[in-house]
Amino acid sequence: MTPALQELASLDRTIHEPARLMIMTVLCAVSEADFLYLQRECGLTQGNLSSHLAKLEDAGYVFIEKGFKGKYPLTICSSTSAGRHAFREYVQKMQAWLDPRQKTGRNRS
Amino acid sequence: MTIYGLYRKLNCDADSAMSSSPTILEKARSRARSYWRDDGIPALIRGFQMMCWAVFIYMLGYGPHSRFWRDLVFWLGICLDRGVMLFLKNRITYPRTGYVAPPPRFQATHDDFVLLHLNDDDLAAEPASPGPKISLVGMVALVLAAYAAFLALVSLVGPRPIGVVLGSAGLFSTLYGATKLLIYLRQNRRPVE
Numbered sequence: 001m002t003p004a005l006q007e008l009a010s011l012d013r014t015i016h017e018p019a020r021l022m023i024m025t026v027l028c029a030v031s032e033a034d035f036l037y038l039q040r041e042c043g044l045t046q047g048n049l050s051s052h053l054a055k056l057e058d059a060g061y062v063f064i065e066k067g068f069k070g071k072y073p074l075t076i077c078s079s080t081s082a083g084r085h086a087f088r089e090y091v092q093k094m095q096a097w098l099d100p101r102q103k104t105g106r107n108r109s
Numbered sequence: 110m111t112i113y114g115l116y117r118k119l120n121c122d123a124d125s126a127m128s129s130s131p132t133i134l135e136k137a138r139s140r141a142r143s144y145w146r147d148d149g150i151p152a153l154i155r156g157f158q159m160m161c162w163a164v165f166i167y168m169l170g171y172g173p174h175s176r177f178w179r180d181l182v183f184w185l186g187i188c189l190d191r192g193v194m195l196f197l198k199n200r201i202t203y204p205r206t207g208y209v210a211p212p213p214r215f216q217a218t219h220d221d222f223v224l225l226h227l228n229d230d231d232l233a234a235e236p237a238s239p240g241p242k243i244s245l246v247g248m249v250a251l252v253l254a255a256y257a258a259f260l261a262l263v264s265l266v267g268p269r270p271i272g273v274v275l276g277s278a279g280l281f282s283t284l285y286g287a288t289k290l291l292i293y294l295r296q297n298r299r300p301v302e
Contacts, residue, residue, distance in 0.1 A: 037144075039207070
């Protein structure tokens with residue numbers, strides 16, 4: 001295996017998982033969203049979303065604030081600066097690996 | 110995961126795992142923006158606001174005091190419309206289909222645009238921003254200029270034709286918003302407590 005390929009192993013596995021990638025994409029696109037919105041956008045079940053959010057929270061990528069709005073439970077999620085940084089790095093790596101020419105082309109321009 | 114699996118994952122269609130590209134990020138952002146309008150509440154409030162203003166503009170022909178009320182209604186509308194929309198959304202939309210941060214009035218204050226531009230030449234080349242960025246001062250200046258231009262038009266054409274046009278537009282917007290809200294309410298029932 002070439003060193004270039006081995007670099008792929010350095011991908012952030014917390015973000016690399018498709019469900020968490022979806023969650024991070026939504027949370028990086030908006031400043032905050034609640035559990036219900038994320039569930040509808042990502043098409044995940046409650047349990048699935050909950051476990052993925054917990055993993056992202058453990059990694060410090062997502063900040064979760066639990067509370068109540070009247071009688072309804074309200075879970076507001078937002079991406080942390082570490083999360084946004086990790087996400088940006090992930091996107092950068094993916095783009096560089098997918099199309100290195102695109103990168104050099106842009107740098108030239 | 111094998112390299113082949115990773116390759117497939119990277120090359121699959123835009124709606125799946127490659128959703129991290131700036132284009133998909135922009136799509137997620139535009140979905141959040143359209144979510145703000147999906148329930149019809151903004152159109153309803155704006156229409157109602159326009160109709161109120163049209164009434165006072167139309168009444169200009171009847172007395173000098175209505176000028177004060179016209180200006181008061183305009184500036185109150187500008188200052189309070191967002192609050193009224195959020196008040197209604199808190200009770201109607203968010204319990205049904207979830208909450209997402211409303212789109213900013215002034216793009217420059219929105220933190221997430223920094224995401225793709227910060228120390229990142231490659232991603233900065235992507236069209237991350239949905240529109241022109243206007244500062245708060247610029248926005249206030251723009252509103253004042255538009256208001257002055259509108260007043261000039263009212264004095265030129267006369268208050269009544271302008272009132273009728275504005276009132277019709279407001280009525281249309283209110284009806285459009287109300288219809289959208291009814292459809293939204295039918296499609297999304299309030300969850301059981």
